[in-house]
Amino acid sequence: xxxxxxxxxxxVLQGAKIVDFxxxxxxxxxxxxxxxxxxxxxxxxxxxxxHMAIVDVRGGRVREFLRFLLANDVARLKSSGKALYSCMLLxxxxxxxxxxxxxxxxxxxxxxVNAGTRTKDxxxxxxxxxxxxxxxxxxxxxxMIAVQGPNxxxxxxxxxxxxxxxxxxxxxxxxxxxxxNWFVARTGYTGEDGFEIMIPAxxxxxxxxxxxxxxxxxxxxxARDTLRLEAGMNLxxxxxxxxxxxxxxxxxWTVAFEPLSRExxxxxxxxxxxxxxxxxxxxxxxxxxxxLRSHQKVMAAGLSESVPAGEVTSGTFSPTMNRSIALxxxxxxxxxxxxxxxxGKLHAARIVKPPFVRHGKALIxx
Amino acid sequence: xxxxxxxxxxxxxxxxxxxxxNGAVEIGITDHAQSALGxxxxxxxxxxxxxxxxxxxxxxxxxxxxxxxxxxxxxxxVTASNxxxxxxxELLNQDPYGAGWLxxxxxxxxxxxxxxxxxxxxxxxxxxxxx
Numbered sequence: 001x002x003x004x005x006x007x008x009x010x011x012v013l014q015g016a017k018i019v020d021f022x023x024x025x026x027x028x029x030x031x032x033x034x035x036x037x038x039x040x041x042x043x044x045x046x047x048x049x050x051h052m053a054i055v056d057v058r059g060g061r062v063r064e065f066l067r068f069l070l071a072n073d074v075a076r077l078k079s080s081g082k083a084l085y086s087c088m089l090l091x092x093x094x095x096x097x098x099x100x101x102x103x104x105x106x107x108x109x110x111x112x113v114n115a116g117t118r119t120k121d122x123x124x125x126x127x128x129x130x131x132x133x134x135x136x137x138x139x140x141x142x143x144m145i146a147v148q149g150p151n152x153x154x155x156x157x158x159x160x161x162x163x164x165x166x167x168x169x170x171x172x173x174x175x176x177x178x179x180x181n182w183f184v185a186r187t188g189y190t191g192e193d194g195f196e197i198m199i200p201a202x203x204x205x206x207x208x209x210x211x212x213x214x215x216x217x218x219x220x221x222x223a224r225d226t227l228r229l230e231a232g233m234n235l236x237x238x239x240x241x242x243x244x245x246x247x248x249x250x251x252x253w254t255v256a257f258e259p260l261s262r263e264x265x266x267x268x269x270x271x272x273x274x275x276x277x278x279x280x281x282x283x284x285x286x287x288x289x290x291x292l293r294s295h296q297k298v299m300a301a302g303l304s305e306s307v308p309a310g311e312v313t314s315g316t317f318s319p320t321m322n323r324s325i326a327l328x329x330x331x332x333x334x335x336x337x338x339x340x341x342x343x344g345k346l347h348a349a350r351i352v353k354p355p356f357v358r359h360g361k362a363l364i365x366x
Numbered sequence: 367x368x369x370x371x372x373x374x375x376x377x378x379x380x381x382x383x384x385x386x387x388n389g390a391v392e393i394g395i396t397d398h399a400q401s402a403l404g405x406x407x408x409x410x411x412x413x414x415x416x417x418x419x420x421x422x423x424x425x426x427x428x429x430x431x432x433x434x435x436x437x438x439x440x441x442x443x444v445t446a447s448n449x450x451x452x453x454x455x456e457l458l459n460q461d462p463y464g465a466g467w468l469x470x471x472x473x474x475x476x477x478x479x480x481x482x483x484x485x486x487x488x489x490x491x492x493x494x495x496x497x
Contacts, residue, residue, distance in 0.1 A: 017404075033430050034405045222404065226430060289452070291408050291428045317407040317430050324408075343426070343433075 001025065005050035006143045006201040010208055014218055022116030024051040026221055033222035037319045040190055040227055041360045044149035044156075045219035046211050053118035054139040054198060055111040055125065062109055065132035066101065068264055069125065071246060073256035077103040083174045083187055087254055088113075088124065089266030093245030093273060097121050098236055098254075100187060102176055110183070112144070112196075114236045128265075143204035147216055148194035148227075150360060153186070155214040156195050159207055160184075168195065189224065191231025191358045229316050229325060232283060232354025238294055239281060239313040239327050247273050248329060250281035250354070281313065282334050283354040284326040285364060288347040291317050292326035292340060299346070300336040307332055312340065320357045323366055327354065368398040368492070371463055375477045376488035377439045382463065385477040386470075390445065394467040395427060395436060395458070398492055403429040406455040411447035411469050418442060418471065420480070425468050427458065440480050442473030 002025040011018065016027035027048065029036060039045040057065070066074045072086030082103050088096045097117045102110045113121045122138060129136050147156040157165040160179060167177055168184050176185030183198040199207055212218065225235070232250075234240050240249035247255070247270060255270060256262070286292050292315030299309050310330030318325045330338070330351070339346040352364050370376070375383040380399035384392040400406065408428040418424050418438040425436035447469040451457060458466035483491060 028431075029404060032405055034407075222430060289408060290410075291433065293433065317428070319407075319430075 003051070005048055006204040007048045007050060007208055010205050011048065011218070016218070016220060019221070021051065021221055022114075024115055026051060027218070029220040029222045030218050033220065033226070034319045036217060036219035036223035037226050039217040040149045040192055040219060040223065041320055041357070042150070044147060044152040044194075044216045045223065046208065046216045047146040047148070047219050047221075047224050048143075048208070049146050049196070050143040050201070050204065051115035052144060053113045053115065053121065054142050054144065055113060055122065056108065056137045056139055057111065057125070057129065057134050058108045058137075059132060059134035060107055061132040062107055062134050065129060065134045066109060067262055069128055070101065071255045071264055071266060071270070073262060074101060074103065074109065076256070077101075079103070080105055081176045081178075081185075083176060083185055085254055087240070087246050087251060088121070089245070089264075089270075090242060091265055091269065093266045093269035094242035095236070095240040095244065095246060095249065095251075096124055096242060098234065098240065098251075102183070102185060104178065116237060141201055142198045143201045144196060144198050145204065145208060145211070146188055146190075146194065146196045147211060148188045148190040148192045150193060152192065152194035152216070155216050156197065156211060158214055159197070159210060189231070189233055190227040191233070191355055192227075192360070226316050226319055229314055229327065230318050230320055230355065230357035232327070232356060234281075234327070235314055244329070245270060245273055248279045248281065250327070279310065279329050279331040280334065281327055281329050283352040283356060283364075284312070284315075284328050284338070284340070284349045285321075285352055285356075285366070286324040286326075286340065286347060286349050290324060290342050290347055291315065292324045292342070292349070297341040298328050298330055298349070299339045299341070300330075300332040301339055302337065310338075318356060320360075321362050321364075321366060325356050368396065368401060369463070370396070370398075370485045370489050372485045374463070374485065375439075375480070375482035376485065376491075377437070377482060378491060379437050381436060381439050383439050383477045383480075383482055389442075389473050390470060391440060391442070391473055391477055392467050392470050393439060394462055396488075397462050400459050400462045400466070403427060403431070403434060405430050406458045409451040409455045409458060409468070411449075411451060412444045414444050414447060416444045418444065436468060438471070439482060440471060440473050440475050440477065442471035442475070444469050445472045446470040
């Protein structure tokens with residue numbers, strides 16, 4: 001038996017197929033993964049993401065600490081409630097984890113990190129926090145529900161009292177607000193609008209049931225994966241890891257090289273990598289029938305055989321496009337025609353620029 | 367509980383076999399298998415005329431989650447394969463013992479004589495597997 005979130009019993013009651021995910025017993029789907037996917041693209045779905053670790057960091061020098069710890073620059077957060085996506089790097093540039101950091105005040109920030117990496121993340125954060133006298137506290141008392149889809153914000157706002165409803169509905173993208181011990185942010189991992197809601201674990205089941213009554217469809221990790229891949233978002237462990245730096249993981253945009261005066265862990269390694277160039281993470285669309293899967297080899301058509309193969313890092317079937325899509329790390333130009341080895345047969349694919357789908361619409365012509 | 371029709375034979379790899387007339391058999395995957403795989407999005411069936419030996423990997427069913435091989439339960443020659451699954455793989459989820467059939471074989475073996483399980487034996491096998 002694995003770890004259980006505060007919503008585990010609710011998932012079982014709602015017919016979830018439970019699977020192990022990074023040591024947690026989590027819902028894979030509640031009947032049909034594809035229906036859950038479409039519910040998020042067309043209306044509203046909700047995910048239990050309480051397995052992710054919420055880590056509060058506080059102290060007078062917390063900003064200085066995070067500017068050193070993270071590859072993106074928290075100085076870009078100009079006011080309380082603002083959020084930033086960043087990688088946390090090893091000195092050699094390898095990605096320890098990707099995370100979202102929220103500024104709650106000048107002396108208090110909140111990090112949300114992946115479930116599978118929580119132990120090493122906390123050890124890493126603590127090992128550097130001491131020098132800045134920053135207190136690190138994991139918030140195991142909080143649960144987290146992601147409500148996503150075109151109608152998600154209005155349905156989720158009903159959880160709050162009327163004056164608070166207008167506050168959350170006025171939130172801009174990547175901004176959050178506190179309501180007592182609740183925190184509601186307009187963030188997500190699906191390519192749709194929506195909220196991620198952090199609430200006391202004891203209130204999670206009631207909130208989930210109230211959202212369900214509003215017509216928000218429970219959705220599992222299966223739909224979460226197809227949605228994030230359509231949205232062109234990386235999954236830690238697949239599309240980035242400690243063996244690859246952000247520049248070869250499609251995450252150059254998350255690295256704040258400016259200002260040059262800011263020292264951060266991994267900086268010199270990334271500056272070297274930027275000069276030397278290297279493989280890139282690209283999107284793929286399969287032209288044939290079939291399904292792209294991680295670790296399949298990607299060959300450039302027409303290039304010499306000495307050019308090394310690329311590799312699919314995440315592949316799936318896109319329910320919105322009715323076609324297989326993938327992210328792949330390739331060492332050749334992004335305009336190359338490619339072929340993917342699927343069980344020993346070569347299938348034509350096209351390199352494209354993610355995202356594949358945003359706000360319910362396919363962005364790439366088939 | 368998954369549906370296990372009494373008139374079919376079963377394998378440990380979750381294929382079913384329906385015995386027809388004159389050495390013709392129809393083959394598919396069980397309700398348990400389709401449920402475990404989840405929503406199917408791609409099905410590859412064997413070409414007509416292909417000679418198969420019992421145990422050969424001869425078809426692929428892919429769900430959103432993963433690809434799985436289907437093994438021929440018997441030795442014989444493929445006489446038909448279900449072309450509808452190319453455009454409607456969900457038939458396999460909706461009707462695994464009917465519209466979701468995979469292929470037909472002409473075989474000199476009898477489904478009764480082959481090393482296949484009865485419905486009761488397959489039900490027992492599933493119960494043991496889930497323990």
